[in-house]
Amino acid sequence: MELKDQVVLVTGGSRGLGSDIVRAFAREGAKVVINYLNSEERAAQLQQSIGDQAVAIQADVTNAEQVRDLFKRAESHFGKPVTTIVNNALVNFKFDPIAKKDAASIEWADYQAQLEGAVHGALNTIQAGLGQMKQLGFGRVINIGTNLFQNPVVAYHDYTTSKAALLGFTRNMANELGQHGITVNMVSGGLLKVTDASSATSEEVFKIIESSTPLRRVTDPTEVADTIVFFASPWARAVTGQNLVVDGGLVMN
Template sequence: MTGTTGRVALVTGASSGIGAATARLLAARGMRVVVNYLHSGAAAEEVVAGIGAAGGQAMAVQADVRDTAAVATMIVQVQAAWGGTDVLVHNALTPYAIKPFQDMTWKELGGKLDDEMRAAFTVTKAVLPGMTERGWGRLIYLGTGLSRQPRAGMIALGTAKAALAQFARYLAQELGPLGITVNVVEPGPVADTRIAGVLDDQNKQRQVAATPLGRLAHTGDVAQAVAFYASEDNAFMTGTTAAVNGGMSMY
């Protein structure tokens, strides 16, 4: 991966799972990484310590990405330490209800939509001025295959992430002339994550059977796709979606 050394990457929700794997990989590729977290400070510091032990640079910063003031404070901290943010990996996952539509309230569905878009809007607004000034930036949003392929009980998450994916496409169109690429990574079920945790063994077996590569994704599989989108190597892909699901989306 070329040309990433010294770039600053902000990874939201990076204390565990896909976010942590992405933070570690970007640091290994030479980026300075901001490990954002909301509640899991000790876990975030473990990620930072691991990156440091491997020879990389990272810092943990607490912020609720739905809170404009908290995000602004985080950006100020990053600027004070390392200057502007070159790469945003928006991975933080806000809570959501898992239930059929007929049992769902508007607060549960509309609240998830509001949380999802508020967070994406807030962090994007915060990093864009610096990217625009430098004429270079990478915006990467973590979606889900559930935005395209429905699964029982997942209407709140799937609908909210579908909105996020379209938001990213509009940004790609608007920001391309400014030297900023915008892309989405949509994993299928990923082992050892919160979403995978809602699948029972029978469901997991069905998901694996429907996957040509014969297994669920690992967090590292998703991180690899994110790292490509974050790099200098990705000079001409914007407005795209990477389906990291072992071929499941072909069906």
């Protein structure tokens, strides 16, 4: 299915990387659902800037009932079901190397909160869209990971562990759903300059990453967004279960 024929849900789509993902899909002619939890004003502004191709819908991705309602409202608005899911929502996390919890202070509740947002949220969206995707014989799921679980330059224990779990989730879903024409992949950016989540990162950390990266610069959110669009495009139709790191070559697989 061509991008212009897809209905794309971007969770956490009102700000940060999510807003760049929304714009990238809209640029290619797709219909885009801007999911948000608290950022109503920013979601509305983004929708207005795109026009009829976009709709903003509030839902908590960790709440299965709200997610099912989100899918119904999206289908009602566009007259066709969601074909493509980008699991981007980030629950209550800041990339702050100074204020982060260390090994002595991190609590299991911190891990649970990030696992809820990353894995439970992705499970809810996939299950909400799975029936329609099977009927269509087409589906694209792109989960947003991180290069930190391969190269933890800063030990964000809870966040990094949840994204490592999300990769296992991605590959299991890819294995089961491929027979229905549904691909499931992950795109893992590095620290991005600059999103809401990375705004607390010190310039010192950015300089360390910049000097360690073959491209000698920190990755821009638009570059990650374009890679996500690739996974939804016909050019990636034979790709599933993969984790593509988009960080300027800092982590090489």
